[in-house]
Amino acid sequence: DTAVSQTPKYLVTQMGNDKSIKCEQNLGHDTMYWYKQDSKKFLKIMFSYNNKELIINETVPNRFSPKSPDKAHLNLHINSLELGDSAVYFCASSPPGLAGGGETQYFGPGTRLLVL
């Protein structure tokens, strides 16, 4: 009965490879997000999708491409991985809000990516 799940939990790969991280939520939420947490624990939003539509793209390199096949899934594909991509990537989801934002975001367990 996991609410927001991510696979894989750990990902170790070589520079230059392409990899994907999958996220699924069973909360019935409309909006999903990807955040990156760097080695200093700083969390920053990367993307947000609402009902499969991209609504936030925070100046992330083109090598990162989110894909939302349906509103319960938001996957993150990364091309040509670089050393600086090593981080923890969190997926999150939030319910629709009357005010169009500001709803609580519930996070997945994170995917620890290490690029060698």
Next chain:
Amino acid sequence: AQKVTQAQTEISVVEKEDVTLDCVYETRDTTYYLFWYKQPPSGELVFLIRRNSFDEQNEISGRYSWNFQKSTSSFNFTITASQVVDSAVYFCALSGIAGGTSYGKLTFGQGTILTVHP
């Protein structure tokens, strides 16, 4: 642009002490939301509280309490009678609404590492 500052990088206390984690924010939005999240050593992010900008009432939940002061743009978090299990990184975050400058996205502070010693 929105900004959240948690000036305390690390705090160390002994069990049963009270501890307050500071959070100061900046935003041009008139309607916004403030949050606290906990990240224990296991790494997940756990939601603790959400507060909107029009509700300045303090909130208490068990040993946790929050003090929101719009006049000083602060949203501080106090743990009373701390326990070893409270050891974690605590994040304060800010979100705006549609039509505002930061629709839907959470802007996080740098986090405060809290260590509670037995």
